[in-house]
Amino acid sequence: MRLILEVWRQESPDAEGSFETHEVLDATPEMSLLELLDRLNHQLVDNDQEPVAFESDCREGICGTCGLDVNGVPHGPEDNVPACGQHVRSFADGQTVRFTPFRAKSFPVIRDLIVDRTGLDRIIQAGGTIAVDAGTAPDADTLLVTHDDAERALDFAACIGCGACVSACPNGAAYLFTGAKLAHLALIPHGKQERAKRARSMIAQMQHEFGPCSQIGECALACPAEIPLVAIAAVNRERLRAGFKWRKAN
Amino acid sequence: MNARPQTAAARAANPSAGPAATQQKGASVAIDIDQMRVVGRPVDGQVPDVHPRDAWTDRKLHYNLVNPNNRRRFKIIVVGTGLSGAGAAAALGELGYDVEVFSFHDVPRRAHSIAAQGGINSPRARKVDNDSIDRFVKDTVKGGDYRGREQDAYRLGEEGIRVINHMQAIGTSFAREYGGQLATRSFGGVQVSRTYYTRGQTGQQLELAAAHALSRQVAAGTCKLHARQEMLDLIVKDGRAQGIVVRDLVTGKVRAQTAHAVILCTGGYGNIYYKATLAKNSNATAIWRAYKRGAYFANPCFVQIHPTALPLMSQWQSKKTLMSESLRNDGRIWAPRKKQDDRDPNTIPEAERFYFLEERYPAFGNLVPRDVASRNIRERIDAGYGVGSLRNAVYLDFKTGIERLGAKLIRERYSNLFDMYEELTGEDPFTTPMRIAPSVHFTMGGLWTDYDQMTSIPGLFAGGEASWAYHGANRLGANSLLSGCVDGWFTLPYSVPNYLAGLLGQEPLDPRDQTVLDTINDVRAGLDRLLENDGAYGADHFHAKLGAIMDRYASVSRDPEGLATAIGMIRELRQEFWRDVKVVGQGDRLNQELETAGRVADYLELAELLCVDALDRDESAGAHFRTDHEIDGEAKRDDEDWCFCSAWEFPAAGVDAKPIRNFEPLTFRAVPLQQRNYK
Numbered sequence: 001m002r003l004i005l006e007v008w009r010q011e012s013p014d015a016e017g018s019f020e021t022h023e024v025l026d027a028t029p030e031m032s033l034l035e036l037l038d039r040l041n042h043q044l045v046d047n048d049q050e051p052v053a054f055e056s057d058c059r060e061g062i063c064g065t066c067g068l069d070v071n072g073v074p075h076g077p078e079d080n081v082p083a084c085g086q087h088v089r090s091f092a093d094g095q096t097v098r099f100t101p102f103r104a105k106s107f108p109v110i111r112d113l114i115v116d117r118t119g120l121d122r123i124i125q126a127g128g129t130i131a132v133d134a135g136t137a138p139d140a141d142t143l144l145v146t147h148d149d150a151e152r153a154l155d156f157a158a159c160i161g162c163g164a165c166v167s168a169c170p171n172g173a174a175y176l177f178t179g180a181k182l183a184h185l186a187l188i189p190h191g192k193q194e195r196a197k198r199a200r201s202m203i204a205q206m207q208h209e210f211g212p213c214s215q216i217g218e219c220a221l222a223c224p225a226e227i228p229l230v231a232i233a234a235v236n237r238e239r240l241r242a243g244f245k246w247r248k249a250n
Numbered sequence: 251m252n253a254r255p256q257t258a259a260a261r262a263a264n265p266s267a268g269p270a271a272t273q274q275k276g277a278s279v280a281i282d283i284d285q286m287r288v289v290g291r292p293v294d295g296q297v298p299d300v301h302p303r304d305a306w307t308d309r310k311l312h313y314n315l316v317n318p319n320n321r322r323r324f325k326i327i328v329v330g331t332g333l334s335g336a337g338a339a340a341a342l343g344e345l346g347y348d349v350e351v352f353s354f355h356d357v358p359r360r361a362h363s364i365a366a367q368g369g370i371n372s373p374r375a376r377k378v379d380n381d382s383i384d385r386f387v388k389d390t391v392k393g394g395d396y397r398g399r400e401q402d403a404y405r406l407g408e409e410g411i412r413v414i415n416h417m418q419a420i421g422t423s424f425a426r427e428y429g430g431q432l433a434t435r436s437f438g439g440v441q442v443s444r445t446y447y448t449r450g451q452t453g454q455q456l457e458l459a460a461a462h463a464l465s466r467q468v469a470a471g472t473c474k475l476h477a478r479q480e481m482l483d484l485i486v487k488d489g490r491a492q493g494i495v496v497r498d499l500v501t502g503k504v505r506a507q508t509a510h511a512v513i514l515c516t517g518g519y520g521n522i523y524y525k526a527t528l529a530k531n532s533n534a535t536a537i538w539r540a541y542k543r544g545a546y547f548a549n550p551c552f553v554q555i556h557p558t559a560l561p562l563m564s565q566w567q568s569k570k571t572l573m574s575e576s577l578r579n580d581g582r583i584w585a586p587r588k589k590q591d592d593r594d595p596n597t598i599p600e601a602e603r604f605y606f607l608e609e610r611y612p613a614f615g616n617l618v619p620r621d622v623a624s625r626n627i628r629e630r631i632d633a634g635y636g637v638g639s640l641r642n643a644v645y646l647d648f649k650t651g652i653e654r655l656g657a658k659l660i661r662e663r664y665s666n667l668f669d670m671y672e673e674l675t676g677e678d679p680f681t682t683p684m685r686i687a688p689s690v691h692f693t694m695g696g697l698w699t700d701y702d703q704m705t706s707i708p709g710l711f712a713g714g715e716a717s718w719a720y721h722g723a724n725r726l727g728a729n730s731l732l733s734g735c736v737d738g739w740f741t742l743p744y745s746v747p748n749y750l751a752g753l754l755g756q757e758p759l760d761p762r763d764q765t766v767l768d769t770i771n772d773v774r775a776g777l778d779r780l781l782e783n784d785g786a787y788g789a790d791h792f793h794a795k796l797g798a799i800m801d802r803y804a805s806v807s808r809d810p811e812g813l814a815t816a817i818g819m820i821r822e823l824r825q826e827f828w829r830d831v832k833v834v835g836q837g838d839r840l841n842q843e844l845e846t847a848g849r850v851a852d853y854l855e856l857a858e859l860l861c862v863d864a865l866d867r868d869e870s871a872g873a874h875f876r877t878d879h880e881i882d883g884e885a886k887r888d889d890e891d892w893c894f895c896s897a898w899e900f901p902a903a904g905v906d907a908k909p910i911r912n913f914e915p916l917t918f919r920a921v922p923l924q925q926r927n928y929k
Contacts, residue, residue, distance in 0.1 A: 012839060030564045038568055045788040045843065050835045053842055055356070057529040058365045060571050061670060062454050065360050085673040110500055111840040118477070121357045121465065129466040130420045134341040134739045135412065137419035141376060144430030145423075151662075153423040154448055157455060158666075161359060190419045 001027040003091060005040055006098040007052050010109050013116075017109065019098075029089035033076050034059060034066060036088055037099065052099070053112035059084040061224055064160030067167070068113045069100045074164035074222040082162060082224035102167035106174075106209045117163045119209040120177055126205035127198040128181045130190050143189045156184035156234075158225040165219035165227075171211035176219040178206045179231035182238045199238035206235075281814045286862050290912035293546065293897050296700040297401045302920045303384070305401040306408055309701060310744055314751035321346035324750045325509040325758045327494055329481045329536055331358030333453075333731060334714030335515030336460040337738020338746075343467030345743060347750075350507055351464065351473050352496060354480040354531060354845075359461035362517055362529040363714075363734055366453025367574035367667065369435065369445035370417075370731040372410040377434070381442040383407040384920065390729060391921040393439040393619050394694070394722020395872035395887060397549065397895065400920050401701060402719045409740040410732050414446055416739060421459040424448055435663075437727035438575050439619035439928075445728045450574050450667040456731055460738070476507075480845065481536045482773045484512065484543045484710065485759065485766055491540075491710035492759040493766065495773045499845065502838040504773050506766045508759040510750055511709045513742060514540060515734075518693035518715035520553065522853045522860070523805075524797020526690035527559050527572040533849040537697050537716050538856050542905075545705040546897035546912060548698035548718035550856065551864035554725055554873050555806050556691030557583075557623035560674060561643040570689040571674060573646070574667055575727040578616045580651030580660060581684070583607050583627070585635040585644040595637070595645055595683045606630060614928040621724045621806075621873045621885070622928060624688040628806045629883075631687065643685035652680065688806060692730060694721040694873065695863075698897040698914070702745035703737060706897070711746060713737035718895065723872025780847045781837050785830035789847035792827045796820065796850070796857055804861055809877045813865040817858055821906075824854040855905050863896055866911060881925075889923050 002025050010017030024039050031039070034056050041051035057065035066083040070076040076086030091097060099113055107115040145153075157180070165176035182199055185191030191198075213232055220229040298308040316324065324347050328339040331353045339351045355361060373386035386407040391400055414432070418424055424446050425433040434443045448455040467473040478499045485493035485506060493508035519534035520526040541547045558578065560571040584603045591598065606626055608615045616623075627644050636642050652660050657680060661668070668679045675685075697705050697712040699719055704711050714734040721729060759766060803816035827850070835841040869892045870876045870885035879886045887893075894913040901907035 028564055028566065031566050032568070035566045035568050039566055042788070042790070045790075045832075045834055048832075048834055051843060053840055057355070057360055057531050058362065059530060059569055060365055061673065062365050062451065063360045063362070063529060065355070081673060085670075089676075114840070116356070118357060121359075124462055125465045125469040129462045129469075131466065132416070132419040133344040134337075134416060134743065137412070137415040140415045140418040140424070141374070141432055143418075145426050146430055147426045147428045150423050150426040154451075154455070157421075157423055157448075157458070158451065160454070161357070184423070185421065188418075188421065188423050191421065 004096040064162035074167040104172040127201035153187035164222040168218040168222035174210035175213040175232040179234040183234035196242035199242040290910040302400040306405040313748040327509040330515035332361035332363035333734030334738040338742040340463040341743040343472035349473040364457040368576035369447035371728040393726040398722030487765040523690040538852040546698035549695040550860040552694035554692040555624040558686040559689035561687035589634040645683035647683035785832040789850040
C-alpha cells in the first residue's frame with residue numbers, strides 16, 4: 001500500500017513547527033500506525049534525515065506512552081483504541097494520514113509528536129494517592145470488598161494516563177482522567193479515608209492546569225481504556241460531597 | 251568479598267573438579283572454553299548460616315539501623331520506577347531518607363512492570379488446597395531448577411504475604427469473590443491457587459499504585475523525581491558506588507548525581523533479542539555499564555522464553571505481545587495431528603487435535619512451567635505442525651473453558667486480554683482459537699547480588715528483574731511482580747540502611763571530584779564516538795541482525811557449536827557496528843537515534859557474555875536447555891559440577907578480553923536436589 005504521511009515537525013518547545021510530507025510505498029494493512037511511523041523513520045535515516053520523534057513503549061495498549069493525533073483524532077480513527085493498536089487497514093491505498101501532536105494548551109510540544117503530559121501527574125501528586133506507609137496495612141482479607149465494587153473500581157482504575165481525553169476535548173479538560181481516579185479511590189476501603197480532602201486538592205490542581213468540562217463526551221470516545229463517561233460526573237459528585245464535608249478533617 | 255567455606259557445594263562448584271569445566275562434552279568439534287573465559291574464585295552471598303526458613307529473620311536482626319533524625323542526611327539514588335524502583339524509592343522516602351529518583355520515562359508510572367498481566371503470587375494459604383510458605387519455596391526453587399538461593403525464595407514467600415495487604419491498601423483493586431474475600435487463580439508450575447490478580451492487568455494496577463505512592467513522596471519532598479533522564483554510567487570511588495552519570499533526554503545535557511548509595515531497578519535485558527515482549531525502551535544499559543565498572547553479572551544465559559505470545563504476523567511488526575500465562579488456566583494448547591493443516595481450526599475434529607501438553611504431562615497439563623511449555627511448542631512448530639500463514643504458531647483454545655464456565659465468566663477473567671488479541675489480530679478468541687508462539691519475555695540473569703540485594707560493588711544495590719535473585723534458571727509465572735514488590739517495599743528498605751549506617755557523618759561525594767569529572771568525560775566521549783561515527787546504517791539495522799543471531803543460537807535450545815558460532819558472529823557484528831553505524835541528529839537535544847545506538851552498542855557486548863555463559867554452563871538447567879544434556883527431552887542438570895551461580899566479572903583489559911567467571915556455590919537444605927518432573 002502507498003500512504004502519504006503529513007507529519008508535524010518541531011525541533012524544540014520554542015521552535016516554530018511545520019508539516020512535512022513523505023510517502024511510504026510499502027505499507028501493509030496489518031501494520032500498526034506506530035509501525036508505519038517506524039517505517040517512515042527507517043526511510044528518513046537511510047536518507048540521512050532526522051527521524052520523526054514520537055513516543056511509544058509497551059505497544060500493547062497499557063503503558064499510555066503513545067499519544068498523537070491522527071487526522072485530528074487522538075490515537076487514530078478507531079474509537080477506544082490506543083495508537084499502538086490502530087492499524088493501517090483503516091486507511092485506503094493512496095490516502096493521506098496526518099500525524100500531529102496531542103493538541104492541548106496544557107500539553108506543550110517537546111519535539112515533533114512528543115508532548116509534555118506531566119500536568120496529569122501533578123493532579124495525582126495533589127492527592128490521587130493513599131497515605132499508607134509500607135508495612136502498616138491491615139490484612140487485606142479482613143477488609144471485605146464486594147465483587148461488584150472491586151469490578152467497578154477496576155473499570156475506573158483501568159485508565160492508562162495517555163491524555164487522549166484532554167486532546168479530544170475542545171476545552172482541553174482533564175475531567176475524565178481526574179474523575180476516573182476519584183471514582184476508583186472512592187470505591188476501595190483505604191481510599192475512602194481521604195476522600196473529601198482528595199477531591200478538593202485534585203480538582204483544584206486540575207482546574208489550575210486544564211480546561212472546564214462542557215459535557216461533550218469526546219473524551220470517552222477517544223479513551224483507549226474505555227473509561228465510562230460517568231467518570232466526569234464523579235468530579236462534580238466528589239466536589240459536592242467534599243463541600244458538605246468541609247468542616248470535617250476529611 | 252571473602253570466600254566462606256560451603257563444604258559440599260564448594261567442592262561441587264570447584265572449577266577444576268573435572269574435564270567438564272574446560273572441555274565441552276557434547277561438542278563434536280572441540281571447543282576450548284578456556285579461550286573464552288577465565289575461571290575466577292568463589293563469591294560469598296552473605297547468607298546467614300541458619301535454616302533457610304530463618305535466614306531473613308536472622309539477617310534483619312543483625313542489620314544496623316539509622317536513627318530517624320539522621321535519615322535525611324543520607325542521599326540515595328534510585329534508577330528506574332517500576333515495581334521495585336518505585337517501591338524502594340517510596341518506602342525509603344517514607345522512612346525519611348533523601349531520595350533522588352531517575353527514570354527515562356516522562357512519568358514514573360510508565361515503567362514496564364505496567365504491562366504484566368496475569369497476577370502476583372502470595373502464599374497466604376487461606377484456602378484448604380494445602381499451600382504454605384514451604385510449598386511456595388519448593389515450587390520456586392524447583393521451578394527455577396535449583397539454580398537460585400533457597401533463602402531468597404523464603405524471603406520472597408514470607409514478605410509476599412504482606413505485599414498483598416500493602417498493595418491493596420495503596421490502591422490496587424484485587425479481584426474479589428462474591429463473599430468479598432480476595433480471589434486467586436492458578437499459574438504454571440504449581441498445583442495450588444495462590445495468584446492474586448486484577449483481570450488481565452495486574453501489573454498495571456500494582457504499578458499505578460506503586461508509582462502513586464512515589465508521587466506521594468514527591469509531593470512530600472522526600473523523593474526528588476528526575477524524569478526523562480537516562481543513566482549512562484556509574485561513579486565508583488574508593489571501591490564504593492557513589493553516584494551516577496545521566497543524560498537529560500530532552501536537552502542532551504550530561505551531568506552527575508552523587509549519593510551515599512545507588513539502587514538499580516532498571517529491568518531485564520530481553521530486548522537483546524530484538525523482537526521480544528518487552529517494551530520498546532526497556533534496555534540493559536544501566537546494568538551493563540555497572541558491570542563494566544565492576545559489578546558482577548550473574549547467569550546471563552538464563553533467559554525465559556514465554557510460551558504464549560502473539561507470533562510475528564508481518565514483516566514490519568515491531569515487537570511481540572504477551573498473552574498472559576493465566577490463559578492456560580482455561581485455555582487448552584493444541585496443534586493439528588496432520589502437518590501443514592490449513593483447515594479452519596473449528597472444523598478440525600477432536601481426534602485430529604494433539605493436546606500435546608496434556609498428553610505428555612498429565613499431572614500439570616497445560617500448566618507446566620514456561621520453559622517446558624515453550625520447548626514443546628517450539629518442537630511442534632519446528633516439526634512442521636505450526637499453524638497460521640507463517641506456520642509459526644499453535645492454538646490456545648477456550649472452547650472447553652467456555653462450555654464449562656460460560657462466556658460471561660471467561661470474559662470477566664480475561665476480557666482485556668481477549669480485547670487486546672482482537673485488536674491486534676482482528677480475530678475473536680471467543681469463536682476462533684488464539685494463535686500463540688514462544689517469545690523472549692524475562693531474564694532470570696542480571697546483576698549478581700548478595701542476600702542483601704547488594705552487588706559486588708559496595709553501595710550499589712539492585713532490585714527486581716535487574717538483579718538475578720529468586721528465580722534461578724526459570725521464573726514461575728506471577729513471581730516477577732512479587733519479586734519487584736518484595737525487593738522494593740520489603741527488602742531494600744531494610745538492607746540499604748544497614749549499609750548506610752556505616753557512613754554516618756560522611757557527605758556524598760563532591761560533584762567536582764576528579765572521579766566524577768572523569769566519569770562524565772567517559773560518557774561524553776562515548777556519545778561523541780557514536781555521533782561522529784561515519785557509517786551508513788542506523789543502529790536498528792544492527793539490532794535486527796543481533797536478534798537473528800540470538801534467536802537462532804541462544805533461544806529455547808542451545809548447542810555448543812551453535813553458541814561458538816554465535817560468539818564469532820557477535821564479535822564480527824560488533825566490529826561492523828563501530829565501522830558502519832550512523833547516528834543522525836545532534837547530541838544536545840532530544841535524539842532517539844542516539845538513545846537507541848547507545849543501547850544497541852551495549853547489547854552487542856552483553857550478547858557475547860550471554861553466549862559465553864551458555865557455552866560455559868555445560869549442563870541444562872531450566873530455561874538453559876542444552877541439546878547435549880537432555881534426558882527424555884527434559885533438561886538434565888549436572889549438580890556435581892554446576893550447582894552454582896556464575897558471577898561474571900568484567901576483565902580489566904576491556905571488552906575484548908576474556909571475562910572472569912566467579913561462582914557462588916548453592917546449597918539446598920529445605921528442598922533437596924531432585925530432577926524436575928512435571929509428568
